[in-house]
Amino acid sequence: xxxxxxxxxxxxxxxxVEDVELYHPHSWWTRYVFxxxxxxxxxxxxxxxxxIGMVAxxxxxxxxxxxxxxxxxxxxxxxRYYQFITMHGMIMVIYLLTALFLGGFGNYLIPLMVGxxxxxxxxxxxxxxxxxLVAVLVLVASFFAPGGPTGAGWTLYPPQxxxxxxxxxxxxxxxxxLSSLIIFIxxxxxxxxxxxxxVLQGRARGMTLMRMxxxxxxIVTATVMALLAFPALFVACVMMLFDRLLGTxxxxxxxxxxxxxxxxxxxSPILFQHLFWFFGHPEVYIVALPAFGxxxxxxxxxxxxxxxxxxxxxxxxxxxxxxxxxxxxxxxxVSGMNPYFGFFFATTTLIIAVPTAIKVYNWVLTLWRGxxxxxxxxxxxxxxxxxxxxxxxxxxxxxxxxxxxxxxxTMFVVAHFHMVMGVAPILVIFGAIYHWYPKITxxxxxxxxxxxxxxxxxLGSYAIFFPMHYVGLVGxxxxxxxxxxxxxxxxxxxxxxAFISVAALIVGAxxxxxxxxLVWSLRHGREAGGNPWRATTLEWQTPETPPxxxxxxxxxxxxxxxxxxxxxxxxxxxxxxxxxxxxxRVSHEAAS
Amino acid sequence: xxxxxxxxxxxxxxxxxxxxxxxxxxxxxxxxxxxxxHRSVEPVPAAKIGLAVFLAVVGALFTLFISAYFMRMASxxxxxxxxxxxxxxxxxxxxxxxxTLHWAKLEAERQNDEAARTSxxxxxxxxxxxxxxxLFAWRALSSAGYLLTSxxxxxxxYMLTAMHGLHxxxxxxxxxxxxxxxxxxPIDHRSRLAIGLCATYWHFMLAxxxxxxxLFSGWANDxxxxxxxxxx
Numbered sequence: 001x002x003x004x005x006x007x008x009x010x011x012x013x014x015x016x017v018e019d020v021e022l023y024h025p026h027s028w029w030t031r032y033v034f035x036x037x038x039x040x041x042x043x044x045x046x047x048x049x050x051x052i053g054m055v056a057x058x059x060x061x062x063x064x065x066x067x068x069x070x071x072x073x074x075x076x077x078x079x080r081y082y083q084f085i086t087m088h089g090m091i092m093v094i095y096l097l098t099a100l101f102l103g104g105f106g107n108y109l110i111p112l113m114v115g116x117x118x119x120x121x122x123x124x125x126x127x128x129x130x131x132x133l134v135a136v137l138v139l140v141a142s143f144f145a146p147g148g149p150t151g152a153g154w155t156l157y158p159p160q161x162x163x164x165x166x167x168x169x170x171x172x173x174x175x176x177x178l179s180s181l182i183i184f185i186x187x188x189x190x191x192x193x194x195x196x197x198x199v200l201q202g203r204a205r206g207m208t209l210m211r212m213x214x215x216x217x218x219i220v221t222a223t224v225m226a227l228l229a230f231p232a233l234f235v236a237c238v239m240m241l242f243d244r245l246l247g248t249x250x251x252x253x254x255x256x257x258x259x260x261x262x263x264x265x266x267x268s269p270i271l272f273q274h275l276f277w278f279f280g281h282p283e284v285y286i287v288a289l290p291a292f293g294x295x296x297x298x299x300x301x302x303x304x305x306x307x308x309x310x311x312x313x314x315x316x317x318x319x320x321x322x323x324x325x326x327x328x329x330x331x332x333x334v335s336g337m338n339p340y341f342g343f344f345f346a347t348t349t350l351i352i353a354v355p356t357a358i359k360v361y362n363w364v365l366t367l368w369r370g371x372x373x374x375x376x377x378x379x380x381x382x383x384x385x386x387x388x389x390x391x392x393x394x395x396x397x398x399x400x401x402x403x404x405x406x407x408x409x410t411m412f413v414v415a416h417f418h419m420v421m422g423v424a425p426i427l428v429i430f431g432a433i434y435h436w437y438p439k440i441t442x443x444x445x446x447x448x449x450x451x452x453x454x455x456x457x458x459l460g461s462y463a464i465f466f467p468m469h470y471v472g473l474v475g476x477x478x479x480x481x482x483x484x485x486x487x488x489x490x491x492x493x494x495x496x497x498a499f500i501s502v503a504a505l506i507v508g509a510x511x512x513x514x515x516x517x518l519v520w521s522l523r524h525g526r527e528a529g530g531n532p533w534r535a536t537t538l539e540w541q542t543p544e545t546p547p548x549x550x551x552x553x554x555x556x557x558x559x560x561x562x563x564x565x566x567x568x569x570x571x572x573x574x575x576x577x578x579x580x581x582x583x584x585r586v587s588h589e590a591a592s
Numbered sequence: 593x594x595x596x597x598x599x600x601x602x603x604x605x606x607x608x609x610x611x612x613x614x615x616x617x618x619x620x621x622x623x624x625x626x627x628x629x630h631r632s633v634e635p636v637p638a639a640k641i642g643l644a645v646f647l648a649v650v651g652a653l654f655t656l657f658i659s660a661y662f663m664r665m666a667s668x669x670x671x672x673x674x675x676x677x678x679x680x681x682x683x684x685x686x687x688x689x690x691x692t693l694h695w696a697k698l699e700a701e702r703q704n705d706e707a708a709r710t711s712x713x714x715x716x717x718x719x720x721x722x723x724x725x726x727l728f729a730w731r732a733l734s735s736a737g738y739l740l741t742s743x744x745x746x747x748x749x750y751m752l753t754a755m756h757g758l759h760x761x762x763x764x765x766x767x768x769x770x771x772x773x774x775x776x777x778p779i780d781h782r783s784r785l786a787i788g789l790c791a792t793y794w795h796f797m798l799a800x801x802x803x804x805x806x807l808f809s810g811w812a813n814d815x816x817x818x819x820x821x822x823x824x
Contacts, residue, residue, distance in 0.1 A: 120638040189649055193642050201638040206629045210620040227645065228603065231653040232596075235660060238751070246740055248747035250664060266669035266744060271660055274593055278656070306621065314616065325600055559629075562620035582624040 022118060022550055034130075036122035037549050038107045038194075041129045043440070045103035048129075049096050050515075052136050056091035057508050059084040068501025070482050078481040079167045082151030085479060087143075089154030090177070093283060094184060095136055097425055101290040102188070102226065103132060105432060106195045106219045108440070112539035113216050115204025115557045115579075117550045119194040128194070131187030138180040147171025153479060155276060158251040158269050162244040165257070174244060178237040185230045185237075195223040204538070206559030210314065211578065213537045213563040214307065217314055218293020221321040222286045228325065229282035236275035243267070270335055277328035284421050285324040289317055291428040292359055295381045297563075298431050299363055301535045302378035303370030304574050306564035309362045316355035323352050333401050334408045342401045349399035353392070360389060371567065371574075375533075376450040380431025383458045384424050391420025394469065409479070412472025415465045423461045430457070430514070437518075438532045442545050443525030449517040453510055460507035467496045534575050537563050541577050595662060599655040603648060643789050647796050650759065654800050657755065661748050661807060662816070673745050675809055676732040682725035683805060689718035690798040693767075693791045700784045708779055712771045712787065715794070719764050726757055745808075752804055756797070763793050 025031040035041060063084050066076040076084075107125070111118055119125045142149040151167030152160060152174060164170040168177070199212070199220045239250040243264070251272045252264035300307040307313060329337060329345040363385055372378065394416040398404045407413060430453070437445050471493050476483065483489050531540040543553045557579040565576040618628070664670070696711035730750065734740075740750045770786045779787075806812045 121642060189646075193645050193649075196645050197638050197642045200641055201635060206625075208618075208620070208629050209614045210616065210618050224607070227649050228600065228652050231649060232656050234653060235656045238755075239660065242747065242751060248741050248751075249669075249744060250660070250747060263741070266667050268664060268667060271663045274663070275656065275660065278593065278596070310620065311617065318611070322604060326597070561624050564621070 023122060025549065031549075034126060036118070036126045038111050038119045038122070038125060039440075039547065039551075041125055042104050042107035044129050045099055045107060045132065048133055048136055049100040049104060052091055052140070053096035053100075054511075055140070056088045056096060057511065059088040059091075061505060061508055063088065064501040064504040066481065068498040079151060080148075081481040082153070082479075083149045083167050083173070086151050086153055086156075086177075087139075087149050091139070092422065093154065093287070094181070095139065097287045097421075097429075098188070098226070098283070099132060100429060101287060101425070102195065102219065102223055103129065103191055105215075105290060105294065106191070106223065108436070109215055109539060110195055110198050110219060111202065112439075112542070112547065112551060113213050113537055114199060114202060114207050115538050115552070115559060116198055116202035117552060117556070120197045120202050121190075121194050124190045125194045128187045128191035131183060131190065135180045135184035135187060138176055138183060142168070142173050142176035142180070145172035145176060147173055150174040150177045152177075155273075155280070156240070157276075158240060158243065158267075158272050159253065159255055159264075162240065162252070163255075163257055175241065178241050178244075181237045182234060182241075185234045188230060189227065192223045192227045195220060196227070204556050204559055207538075207578075210311070211559055211562045213293070214296040214310070214313055214317070215290070215293040217317050218289040218291070218296075221317050222289040225282045225289075225321050225325065226286045229279045229286070231279075232275045233279035236272055236279070239275075240272065270332075270337075273332050273335055274329070277331045280331060281328040282324050284417075285320060287421055287425050289321060291384065291425040292317060294428050294432045295384050296359075296363065296366075297537065298377045298381040298428075298435055299366050300564050300566060301435075301533050302373045302375050302381070303367050304373070304566045305366055305370040306566050307362065308365040308368075309358075310562070310564060312358055313362055316358050319355045320352060323348060323355075327352065330399055330404075333404045339401075346399055346401050350396065353396055353399075356392060360385065360392075375434075376445070376447065376454060377431045377435035377533075379451075379454050379458075380427050380434065383454070384427045384431065387419055387427060387461070388424040391416060391418075391424055395420055407472065409477055410472040411468050411476050411478050414478045415468035415472055418465050418468075423465065427458070430454075433518075435533065436539075437521070438528030438545075439539055439542075440546055441522055441525070442528055443521050443523075444528045444532060445521045445525060446517050449513055449520075453514045453517065456510035456513075457507055460503050460510065463503035464500050464507065467500055471496055471500075534573070536561075536565050536575050536577050538578050541579050593659050593663070595659045596652070596655045599651060603652075637785055639785060639789060643792060647793070650796070650800075654752075654755075654803070657748075657752055658803070658807060661752075664744050664748070665813075667744070669743070670745060671743050672810055673733065673738050673743065673749060673808075675805075676729050676736075678725065678729045678732055679805065679808075682722055682729065683801065685718050685725060686722045686798050686801055689715045689722060690791075690794045692718065693787075693794045697784075697788050697791045700779050700787050703779070705774070705779045708787070709771075709774060712767070712774065716764065716767050716771055719760060719767065719794075723757055723760055723764075726753055729753075749808055752807075756801055756804060759797055759800075763790070763797060766790060766793070 023036050025035060025037070030036075032040060035044075062073075062076055063081065065073050066081055107119070110116075145168075147168050148171070149168055150156070150161065150173035152169065156174070156177070160166050160169070161174055162169050166174075168174050199216060203212075239248075242248045243250050243252050247263055249264045249267040251269055252262070252267040253269065254265040255262050296307050296313060327345055327348045329341060330349045333342055333345075367382075394412070398407060398413065398416055434445055434450060437443075472478075474490065474493055475488055476493055483493075528545065530542065530545045533540070538557055538559070539547075541557060542551060558581075559578050560581050561576060561578055563578055565571075565578075567574045568576055615630075692711045693715040696708045696715060699705075699708040699711060730753070733746075733749070738746050740747055766786075767790045770783065770790055773786070774783045777783075803812070806815075
C-alpha cells in the first residue's frame with residue numbers, strides 16, 4: 001500500500017462547501033407543485049417523461065399494427081403512419097430519454113450523491129421543469145391541431161418537412177414541433193447549468209472528482225455535451241421556423257410543388273443536416289453516458305465488488321464525450337459529401353469503439369468472481385450489457401462507409417439504433433428505478449411483478465429487434481407505410497413482420513405491469529429501510545428515507561473514501577459507506 | 593462547420609486544462625481520509641461558474657449561427673447588403689454601455705455606492721438606446737428595400753441581430769433587477785457580485801456584436817480567406 005498518508009479518522013466539521021441558502025416551502029403548493037427541491041423536480045420530470053413516453057409507446061403499437069398486418073387497419077393511412085413515426089421518434093429520444101436521464105435521474109441523484117443540500121440554483125431548476133412541461137404540452141397540442149402533428153420523420157429534413165404534401169407541413173404540425181423543441185432547449189439549458197455547476201461547486205468536503213460515483217460522471221459529462229450540442233438543434237429549429245413562417249430560404253432550394261414554383265431559392269438542405277446531426281449524434285451519447293454510469297454503479301453494488309478500472313471508466317466517459325462531438329457526419333454518408341470527409345468521420349466513429357469496449361470489458365471484469373446477487377437491478381444491468389454489445393457491433397458495420405451505403409435507410413438501421421439507444425438505455429432506466437425506488441419512496445418494488453416485467457421486456461425486445469436486422473439485410477426500406485408487391489421482398493418478411501408486431505404488442509403491454517408495480521408498491525411494498533442494497537454511495541446514507549428537504553439534516557456529510565469500497569478485506573461488513581471515517585491510527589500504521 | 597469545430601477545440605482545451613488539475617490519475621481506492629480534497633478554502637461563487645457555463649452555451653449558439661452563415665454564403669444567390677452607417681453609432685453605444693458597467697463594478701468594489709448607482713443607470717440607458725438604435729437600423733434597411741426575404745444575407749442580418757437583441761433584452765432584465773435592488777439599499781457583497789456578473793455578460797455580448805458586425809461588413813470573410821490561404 002502506498003500513498004496512504006492521511007488515515008486519520010477523526011470527523012472534521014464540514015467547512016469548505018458553501019451551504020446553499022434553501023428556500024423553505026411554506027405551503028402544499030410550494031412543497032409539491034412549485035417546488036424548488038431537486039428531488040421533487042426529479043419526480044415531476046420522471047412522471048411527465050413516462051407519461052409522454054406511454055403516448056410514444058402506443059404510437060409504436062399503431063405503426064407495428066400497420067407493418068405486421070397491412071390493409072387491416074384502415075384508419076392508419078400513409079399520412080397517419082408518418083405522423084406516428086415522427087412523433088414516436090421525437091418523443092422517445094428527446095422528451096423521454098433525455099428528460100428522464102438528465103432531468104429525472106440527474107436531479108435526484110446529483111445533489112444526493114455529491115453530498116449537497118440541493119442544486120446550486122434551485123429557482124432556475126424549478127423553471128427548467130415547468131418550461132419542459134410547456135414543451136411537452138405544445139408537442140401534445142400538435143395532435144389536436146388542424147392537420148395533425150408533423151409527419152416529416154424525426155429528423156425533420158427540409159425541404160419536405162415544410163412542403164404541403166408532408167403531413168403538418170403547411171398546417172400547424174411542423175410549427176408546433178419546432179416551437180416545442182426550442183422551448184425544450186431553453187428549459188434544458190436552465191437545468192443543465194444546475195447539474196454542471198452543482199458538480200463543480202456543490203460537492204461535500206472530501207468528495208474529490210475521483211471519488212464521485214460513475215453515475216455522476218456519466219450524467220455530468222452528458223450534460224456538458226448536451227449544453228454544447230442542443231444549441232445546434234436550436235439554430236436549426238429557429239432557421240426552419242423562419243423558412244416556414246417568414247419565407248426566408250435558409251434551407252429551402254428553388255423548388256416546384258404541384259406544378260407551381262415556390263418563392264424559395266438557393267437554400268441548402270445539407271446545411272440543415274449538418275446542424276441537425278451536430279446535435280443528433282451527441283444526443284446518442286447524451287442518452288448513453290448516464291446509462292453507462294448508472295450501470296457501473298448497479299453492477300458494482302449488486303456484485304459486491306469494486307468497479308474494475310475506475311480511472312479507466314472515468315477517462316473513457318470523458319473521451320467518448322469528446323469524440324462523439326466530431327462524428328456527426330456519419331449520418332450523412334449518402335448525402336453526397338466529399339469522400340475524404342466520409343473517411344474522416346468513419347475513422348472517428350470507429351475510434352469511439354475503443355473506449356466503449358474498455359467500458360464493456362470493465363463491466364464484465366467487475367462481474368468476474370463477484371458475489372453476484374441476481375436482484376432486479378442486476379438483471380436489468382446484465383441485460384443492458386448484452387443488448388448494448390449487440391447494438392454496438394451493428395454500429396461498427398454501419399460506421400463503415402461502404403457497408404453503410406447499401407444498408408442506409410433500411411430496417412437494419414432501425415434495428416441497430418433501437419438496440420443501442422432504445423432498448424439498452426430503457427433497460428438501464430428500469431434497473432435504476434428498481435434500484436433507487438426504495439430511496440425515493442421508502443418501500444421496495446414487488447419482486448414477482450418485477451421478474452415478470454423483466455423477462456417479458458428483455459426476451460420480448462429481442463423477439464422484436466433481432467428479426468428486424470434480417471428484414472433490413474434483405475433490403476426492406478424503413479419509413480414505408482406499405483411494402484406492396486415489391487419483388488425483392490420474400491414472403492418470410494411478411495411473416496416476420498407479423499411476428500415482430502405481436503411481440504411488440506406483448507412487450508408494450510408488459511409495461512402496464514411495471515406501472516402497476518410503481519403505484520401498488522407505494523403503499524403495499526415491503527419497508528425498505530435506509531440502505532436496502534447495502535450500498536456505499538452517499539444517497540443511501542441520508543439520516544431519513546425518503547430524504548427530507550435539505551437532504552442531510554443538520555450537518556453535511558464528509559467523504560473519506562471512494563464510492564466502491566465493497567468486500568474490503570478485514571472490514572466488518574462487505575461495504576464501507578463513503579462517509580465512514582477510516583478506523584483511525586491502527587489502519588494508518590498498518591498501511592504504512 | 594469549421595468555425596464551430598474551432599470553438600469546440602477551445603472549449604475542449606479549457607475542460608482539459610481544468611481536468612488536468614483534478615488529479616485524474618490518482619488512485620482513489622488507496623486514499624482514505626478527507627485530506628485528499630485540495631479545493632481552496634474560498635470557493636469561487638457558484639453564480640460566477642454558472643455564468644461562465646452559460647456564456648459557453650451562448651457562445652456555441654452564436655458560433656453555430658456563424659457556421660451556418662458561412663455555409664449558406666457559399667451558394668450562388670448570395671449578395672451582401674450595405675450596412676447602414678447607423679450601426680457604427682449603435683456599436684459605440686453598446687461599447688459605452690459595457691465600459692460604464694465595468695466602471696460601476698469598480699466603483700462598487702471601492703464602495704462608492706453613489707457613483708456605482710449612477711453608472712448602472714447610464715449603462716442601462718445605453719443598453720436600451722442600443723436596442724432602439726437596432727430597430728432604427730432595421731427600419732432604415734427595410735425602407736431602402738432590403739427586406740427579410742429578398743436575399744439570404746438580409747435574412748441572416750435580421751435573424752442574427754434579433755437573436756443578439758433578445759440576449760440584450762435578457763441582460764437588461766437582469767441589469768434592471770440589480771439596479772432596482774441597489775437603489776435604496778447599500779451595495780452589499782451580493783449586489784457587488786451581481787454587478788460584476790452583469791458586466792461580464794455585457795462584455796461578452798459586446799464581443800459577440802463586434803464579431804457579428806465584422807461578419808456583416810465583410811471583414812470576417814477577408815480574415816477567413818486569409819486563414820484558408822495560410823492553411824492551403
